[in-house]
Amino acid sequence: MGDDLTLEDVRDLAEGAALLGTGGGGDPYIGRMLVERQLRAGRRIHVIGVDELPDDALVLPSAMMGAPTVFVEKLPSGDGNLAALRALERHLGRSAAATMPIECGGLNSMMPLLLAAQADLPVVDADGMGRAFPELQMETFAVYGVPGSPMSIASDHGDVGIVEAVDNRRMEHLARALTIQMGGAAYICDYPMDAATVRRTAIPGTLTLARRLGATLRRARQEHADPFAALSATLADTIYTHSRVLFAGKVIDVDRRTVDGFARGRVTLADAADDGDTLEIVFQNEHLVARRGGRVLAIVPDLICTLNSETGTPVTTEALSYGQRLTVFAISTPPIMRTPEALEVFGPAAFGLHEPYTPVEDLNQPARRRPRQGQMA
Amino acid sequence: MGDDLTLEDVRDLAEGAALLGTGGGGDPYIGRMLVERQLRAGRRIHVIGVDELPDDALVLPSAMMGAPTVFVEKLPSGDGNLAALRALERHLGRSAAATMPIECGGLNSMMPLLLAAQADLPVVDADGMGRAFPELQMETFAVYGVPGSPMSIASDHGDVGIVEAVDNRRMEHLARALTIQMGGAAYICDYPMDAATVRRTAIPGTLTLARRLGATLRRARQEHADPFAALSATLADTIYTHSRVLFAGKVIDVDRRTVDGFARGRVTLADAADDGDTLEIVFQNEHLVARRGGRVLAIVPDLICTLNSETGTPVTTEALSYGQRLTVFAISTPPIMRTPEALEVFGPAAFGLHEPYTPVEDLNQPARRRPRQGQMA
Numbered sequence: 001m002g003d004d005l006t007l008e009d010v011r012d013l014a015e016g017a018a019l020l021g022t023g024g025g026g027d028p029y030i031g032r033m034l035v036e037r038q039l040r041a042g043r044r045i046h047v048i049g050v051d052e053l054p055d056d057a058l059v060l061p062s063a064m065m066g067a068p069t070v071f072v073e074k075l076p077s078g079d080g081n082l083a084a085l086r087a088l089e090r091h092l093g094r095s096a097a098a099t100m101p102i103e104c105g106g107l108n109s110m111m112p113l114l115l116a117a118q119a120d121l122p123v124v125d126a127d128g129m130g131r132a133f134p135e136l137q138m139e140t141f142a143v144y145g146v147p148g149s150p151m152s153i154a155s156d157h158g159d160v161g162i163v164e165a166v167d168n169r170r171m172e173h174l175a176r177a178l179t180i181q182m183g184g185a186a187y188i189c190d191y192p193m194d195a196a197t198v199r200r201t202a203i204p205g206t207l208t209l210a211r212r213l214g215a216t217l218r219r220a221r222q223e224h225a226d227p228f229a230a231l232s233a234t235l236a237d238t239i240y241t242h243s244r245v246l247f248a249g250k251v252i253d254v255d256r257r258t259v260d261g262f263a264r265g266r267v268t269l270a271d272a273a274d275d276g277d278t279l280e281i282v283f284q285n286e287h288l289v290a291r292r293g294g295r296v297l298a299i300v301p302d303l304i305c306t307l308n309s310e311t312g313t314p315v316t317t318e319a320l321s322y323g324q325r326l327t328v329f330a331i332s333t334p335p336i337m338r339t340p341e342a343l344e345v346f347g348p349a350a351f352g353l354h355e356p357y358t359p360v361e362d363l364n365q366p367a368r369r370r371p372r373q374g375q376m377a
Numbered sequence: 378m379g380d381d382l383t384l385e386d387v388r389d390l391a392e393g394a395a396l397l398g399t400g401g402g403g404d405p406y407i408g409r410m411l412v413e414r415q416l417r418a419g420r421r422i423h424v425i426g427v428d429e430l431p432d433d434a435l436v437l438p439s440a441m442m443g444a445p446t447v448f449v450e451k452l453p454s455g456d457g458n459l460a461a462l463r464a465l466e467r468h469l470g471r472s473a474a475a476t477m478p479i480e481c482g483g484l485n486s487m488m489p490l491l492l493a494a495q496a497d498l499p500v501v502d503a504d505g506m507g508r509a510f511p512e513l514q515m516e517t518f519a520v521y522g523v524p525g526s527p528m529s530i531a532s533d534h535g536d537v538g539i540v541e542a543v544d545n546r547r548m549e550h551l552a553r554a555l556t557i558q559m560g561g562a563a564y565i566c567d568y569p570m571d572a573a574t575v576r577r578t579a580i581p582g583t584l585t586l587a588r589r590l591g592a593t594l595r596r597a598r599q600e601h602a603d604p605f606a607a608l609s610a611t612l613a614d615t616i617y618t619h620s621r622v623l624f625a626g627k628v629i630d631v632d633r634r635t636v637d638g639f640a641r642g643r644v645t646l647a648d649a650a651d652d653g654d655t656l657e658i659v660f661q662n663e664h665l666v667a668r669r670g671g672r673v674l675a676i677v678p679d680l681i682c683t684l685n686s687e688t689g690t691p692v693t694t695e696a697l698s699y700g701q702r703l704t705v706f707a708i709s710t711p712p713i714m715r716t717p718e719a720l721e722v723f724g725p726a727a728f729g730l731h732e733p734y735t736p737v738e739d740l741n742q743p744a745r746r747r748p749r750q751g752q753m754a
Contacts, residue, residue: 087541091468091539157543157547158543159540159541159542159543159547159551160540160541160542161538161539161540161541161551162468162538162539163536163537163538164464164536164537164538165536165537166534166535166536170534170536173558174536174538174555174558174559176558177554177555177557177558178538178551178554178555180554181550181551181553181554182551
C-alpha cells in the first residue's frame with residue numbers, strides 16, 4: 001500500500017478481511033465504523049511493508065479478544081485499545097515503533113488500524129495466521145518460537161491486566177478468564193517482537209490482500225459479475241492459490257451458544273434443489289470443518305467462508321441465521337500454515353476434531369458432474 | 378515481638394491466626410509447614426511494629442487467594458510467593474521495605490512470614506481486617522481509601538499476572554478469574570502502600586495477638602484448663618473485648634461446594650442433649666452468620682469460630698466433617714471494623730445476608746439459664 005488509507009480502502013479492507021476471517025474475526029461493520037470515525041476526525045493510518053522497519057524496532061500487535069456474539073451486543077468503544085498498548089509499553093519499558101494485526105477479520109484487521117490512528121503509529125502489512133483463529137496460541141509467531149507474553153489486556157471501563165505466562169497456551173487460558181470478567185470482550189496487545197522477528201514469522205501482505213479481496217467483491221457487485229469467480233481470479237496469483245465453491249444453499253439450522261468466552265456451534269445448509277443434500281459446518285468463533293453427508297470437504301487450517309450467495313458479502317458466525325442463502329467458499333491456507341509444527345498448533349486435533357488434515361484441493365478434485373441416481377453413467 | 382520468630386512462635390501464631398481466621402484463611406498446618414521449612418533451612422523471620430518503618434517505606438502485603446478446599450487437595454509449594462513479590466516490585470519500579478498480612482488465617486498469616494524468609498524482608502505486625510474475609514476488597518485498607526491495585530498474582534507453575542483495576546471490587550473479580558485459571562489457588566501481593574498509610578489504615582498487632590492466642594490454647598492444653606475461658610481471658614484486654622461460647626454440639630450436616638473459586642456452604646450442629654436444639658452457620662470460605670433456631674447469634678464482621686470442643690483447636694471450613702464435636706465461639710470485631718463505611722464493605726449485606734449487623738455482645742446478653750420446657754420458671 002504505502003499511502004495512507006482512504007475511506008474506500010478501509011471499507012474494502014474490512015470486507016476482504018472478514019472473508020479471510022473464515023466466519024470469525026468479528027463483524028466488519030463494527031470494525032470499519034471505529035476506524036472511519038478516526039479518519040473523519042482527521043487522523044491518518046499509514047500501512048508499511050514488513051521490510052520498512054529496522055531489525056530492532058519494537059512491533060506490538062493488537063486485537064480484540066472475546067466471543068464475536070458479544071461484540072455485536074455490546075459495541076466496543078475503542079477506548080481500551082490505546083490503554084492496552086500503553087500498558088504493554090510501560091511494562092516493557094519501551095515504545096512501540098509500529099502495530100500489526102494478529103489475525104485477519106472484519107474487526108481484528110481493523111483494531112490495529114484504529115490503534116495506528118489513536119497512537120499515530122504505522123501498521124505493518126502482515127499478521128500471524130492469514131485468517132482468523134479463536135485462540136491466542138494459534139499464531140505463526142507461536143509456531144516459530146515467539147512467546148506471546150508479556151501481553152496486556154484492557155476493558156472499555158479502565159481495567160488493565162498484564163499476563164506473563166509460561167507458555168502461549170497458558171497465556172490463552174489466563175487472558176480468556178480476564179476477557180470473560182471484562183464482559184466477554186477485551187483489547188489485547190500480545191506477541192511483542194522486533195521487526196526482524198516479524199519478517200521471520202509473520203504472514204506478509206495480508207492487509208493488502210484483504211483490501212484487494214474487498215475491492216474484488218465491490219467491483220463484482222458494480223459489474224453484476226459472479227463474485228466467487230472474481231475472488232478465485234484474485235486469489236490465484238497469491239499464496240492462497242486454490243479456492244472454490246463447496247456448496248450453495250439455504251441455512252436450515254443454526255445452533256450457536258456463547259460459552260467459555262467463545263461463540264460455539266454449527267450451521268446446516270440444504271441445497272437449493274432440496275433433494276436432501278446438506279452441508280454442516282462446525283465453528284468455534286471461526287469455521288472449523290465443513291462436512292457434506294458426513295464427508296469432509298474442508299478442514300482447518302484451510303479457510304471455510306460463508307458468503308451471501310448473491311452479493312458475496314461475508315457472513316460471520318455470529319450473524320448466521322435461518323433462511324439465509326449462503327455459498328460456502330473454501331480457500332487453501334498458505335504453505336507456512338501447513339507445516340507439521342503449524343498443524344500441531346492449529347490443525348484439526350487442536351480443536352478436538354478427529355479427522356486428519358487434508359488440503360482442501362486434495363479433498364475436492366476438479367469438478368466432475370457426478371451422475372444422479374437413475375441417470376446413465 | 379521484636380525478636381526473630383522461633384519454631385514455637387510460628388506454631389502458636391498459626392493456631393491463633395486460624396482462630397482469628399473465623400473458619401477461613403486456610404489450613405494452619407500447611408501454613409506452618411511452609412514457614413518451618415524456611416526456619417530449619419536457617420532463614421529468619423523478623424516481625425516489626427507498624428511504627429518501625431519510615432513514612433515513605435514501601436510495604437507490599439502478601440497472601441494466598443483461592444478456595445481453602447483447594448489448598449488442602451493440592452499443597453502449595455510456596456514458589457509463586459516470591460514471584461508475586463518480584464512481579465509487583467518490577468511493575469512499581471521500587472523494592473519493598475517490608476511485607477504484611479492482608480488477613481489473619483492459618484495459611485494467610487503464614488504467607489507473609491514465608492515471604493519474609495524468602496526475600497529477607499521484615500513483616501509488619503498488622504493486617505487489613507484482623508480476621509479473614511473471602512474477597513480482596515474486604516480490607517480496612519479499602520474502607521479507608523487505599524487502592525488494592527496494581528496487584529500481582531502468581532501460580533506455582535511460573536505464570537504471573539498484574540491487575541490494575543478501576544476499583545477494588547473489579548480487582549477482586551479479575552484476580553478471582555485468574556486464580557481459578559491458575560488451578561484455584563494463587564499467590565498475590567496487593568494494596569501496595571507506604572508505611573504512613575499502613576499506620577492509618579491497618580489493624581495493628583494482629584500477629585502478636587495471634588501468637589498470644591495460640592500460646593493461650595497451648596498452655597490450656599498443657600494445664601488441662603478450659604480453653605474457651607482461657608481465650609476469653611486473653612482477649613479481654615485487647616481490641617477484641619467481648620467473646621463467648623455460643624453453642625457446643627456435634628456436626629450433623631455439612632453442605633460444602635467449591636464454586637466460583639470459593640468454598641461455600643453451611644454446617645449444622647445439634648446440641649449434646651439432642652433435644653432438637655440446633656445451630657447453623659453459613660460460610661463463604663469464612664463463617665458469615667450463626668443462627669440458632671432461626672435467631673441470629675453472631676454475624677459478620679464479628680468473628681464466628683468453630684473449635685474442637687475438647688482441645689480448642691480451630692477447625693477451618695474445609696475441614697468440617699460429620700460427627701465432629703465443636704464449640705462455636707464468637708469474638709467481637711475491633712471498633713475500626715464496625716464503622717458505617719466498614720460495614721458497607723464487609724457487613725452482612727455485602728454477603729447477600731438480609732439480617733442487619735448487630736454487635737455480638739448485644740445479641741447475647743449475659744448468660745441466664747433459660748427454663749426448659751416442663752420445668753418451673
